[in-house]
Amino acid sequence: MIHRVISLKYRPQTFDDLTGQKHIILSLKGALRTGRIGHAFLFAGPRGVGKTTTARILAKSLNCVEGPTVEPCQQCQSCKEITLSRSIDVVEIDGASNRGIEEIRNLREGVKYSPLQGRYKVYIIDEVHMLTQEAFNALLKTLEEPPPKVVFVFATTNPTKIPGTILSRCQRFVFKRLTAKEIVSRLRKIADAEAIHISNKALFYLAARADGSIRDGESILEQLTSFVEGEITEQDIFNLVGFLDSSFYFALIQQVAEKNLGEVFATLNNGIENGADPMEVYRGLTAYLRAALLLHAQVPIDMIELDEDEITVLKKMPFDEPRIVSMLETCLEYEEMIKRSVNARVALELLLSQLILPGDEHRVYKDKPKSNPGTHNTVREAGGIKEELFRRLQKNGPKLAGIIHRADIRQEGNAVLITVDNEFSQKQLQRSIGRFRTTLKDITGQDVTVTVRLVEQNQKDDKFIETMKGLFDAEEIR
Ligand SMILES: [Zn+2]
Numbered sequence: 048m049i050h051r052v053i054s055l056k057y058r059p060q061t062f063d064d065l066t067g068q069k070h071i072i073l074s075l076k077g078a079l080r081t082g083r084i085g086h087a088f089l090f091a092g093p094r095g096v097g098k099t100t101t102a103r104i105l106a107k108s109l110n111c112v113e114g115p116t117v118e119p120c121q122q123c124q125s126c127k128e129i130t131l132s133r134s135i136d137v138v139e140i141d142g143a144s145n146r147g148i149e150e151i152r153n154l155r156e157g158v159k160y161s162p163l164q165g166r167y168k169v170y171i172i173d174e175v176h177m178l179t180q181e182a183f184n185a186l187l188k189t190l191e192e193p194p195p196k197v198v199f200v201f202a203t204t205n206p207t208k209i210p211g212t213i214l215s216r217c218q219r220f221v222f223k224r225l226t227a228k229e230i231v232s233r234l235r236k237i238a239d240a241e242a243i244h245i246s247n248k249a250l251f252y253l254a255a256r257a258d259g260s261i262r263d264g265e266s267i268l269e270q271l272t273s274f275v276e277g278e279i280t281e282q283d284i285f286n287l288v289g290f291l292d293s294s295f296y297f298a299l300i301q302q303v304a305e306k307n308l309g310e311v312f313a314t315l316n317n318g319i320e321n322g323a324d325p326m327e328v329y330r331g332l333t334a335y336l337r338a339a340l341l342l343h344a345q346v347p348i349d350m351i352e353l354d355e356d357e358i359t360v361l362k363k364m365p366f367d368e369p370r371i372v373s374m375l376e377t378c379l380e381y382e383e384m385i386k387r388s389v390n391a392r393v394a395l396e397l398l399l400s401q402l403i404l405p406g407d408e409h410r411v412y413k414d415k416p417k418s419n420p421g422t423h424n425t426v427r428e429a430g431g432i433k434e435e436l437f438r439r440l441q442k443n444g445p446k447l448a449g450i451i452h453r454a455d456i457r458q459e460g461n462a463v464l465i466t467v468d469n470e471f472s473q474k475q476l477q478r479s480i481g482r483f484r485t486t487l488k489d490i491t492g493q494d495v496t497v498t499v500r501l502v503e504q505n506q507k508d509d510k511f512i513e514t515m516k517g518l519f520d521a522e523e524i525r
Pocket of ligand 1: 110111112113119120122124126
């Protein structure tokens, strides 16, 4: 496979080859120069940012005939074997597939023997947080009395899942997400060396889609080379990963500014039909709003990873700073909802509606229940609705009645939210949503909107209800 070929071929072999992570390289080099090598290193950070690659370079630096050195010779037997992943003294364990105590027992046996050729025996455990508690306990025994000349490198995307007893015995290094610029510079080197024709602008789109991961960036580039002949364009990238370009986001933001909900939905629909997923639209939207904010704050242009055309357009956006800040706040409030909702698209549509709703009208609505308390049902009163709904359903819809019995039902204003604990119930209820609306209108004497949700989305309920209120009442006020 082409992917394997390129990523292996260009895997960095020295600290200076690594992309980004300058702070880590500096302190590792420092440790190698002074010879103060710890027994255990923890490399924490997102996937695809160079953790295991750095671990291998560290192993090479320790075991080179000229080592410990910050510049392994690449020529000696040890260097060559580590490059080819064939060194007996460097053991890589995938924590995700070797979670058990057996593997760690083997490891504990193994560390008793001195390294065969090199100076150090290096154990690299990837995704170490996946180990079982028993495996951690066994590992801890080794770390408590570390054999000489054994170095552990634990790589993890989730350090919070590692027991404190292990963490406290490690020298910790936090790897950062790579910036789009860092990814572009790395991919540019590969593209030039492989004679792949791709413009910097296209590389930038690609890098933005890689979301901080060099591995993802390389993988996208390699996939592109397998089906594009000649120059790789932005359109090719879009076709492969459905990445929406800036014009999509600028149209969306412009329409939000103009409060044109119809056009906003049409633009969104277009993007989604072109293969973008709601979370991606969310990320792009937030990224451009953030860039707009940075422009307003007049931070140096090179901190904003946009090209000149984009900066020109963003500068003209009809928002002032407070409005952008409040829009970003609203975006962040919706992040979890869009991420977790079974209907992410609806959540995204709600967010966009919320961005359009003017703050004043929203406030008018919030005051309304006080002036007209009759329409404002409390949670306790919603309990009454539940009983009544259950009673009515029991007669001719016992299955639905059963689901309602277990569900949590809340009403606020004219929005009724039914929360269930499983997808099957959710589907059943959604199928009968028209019937609920009619029945609830009968019970409450008002038109209501009915929303059925899964229990883990509860945390966002209040926000959701508020949005529903805003959405429907804003129309009434107009
Ligand atoms: Zn060497």
